[in-house]
Amino acid sequence: MTAPAKIGHNNPPKPAKTYPALVCPECGERFTPTHHRAVFCSPAHAKAHNNRALAEGQRIVGLAKAWRAGRSTSDPKLKAAAKEAFGQLCRELDLLSSVDKAAGRMHPTELFRRRSIWGLLDR
DSSP states (O other), rough: OOOOOSSSSSSSSOOOOOOOOEEEETTTTTEEEEEETTOSSSSHHHHHHHHHHHHHHHHHHHHHHHHHHTTTTOOOOHHHHHHHHHHHHHHHHHHHHHHHHHHHHOOOHHHHHHHHHOOOOOO
């Protein structure tokens, strides 16, 4: 095991990195991140956002699947069900967006843009 490097003339202390201020997607407040991959102002806000996203996803995924699967069918009853699923999906998304807006959360398109730029869409 090697000894830790000592600070001296050959190993000067490194200056703390600073990152540009960001807006927390959960609360809408500006914060100064402590590392380059920070997205939220606190772990509690990250957890709240992720828990809500999981619950919202569970609400809409069945509707999205029904709409998608029924688009290409030749059965008129299934096509009608798919059309209704799409309408319900849109109503759900409108409701979720209005709740986020009322709570002062980041616009979903802006959040998507940021996550895309930072390579976080697969999380």
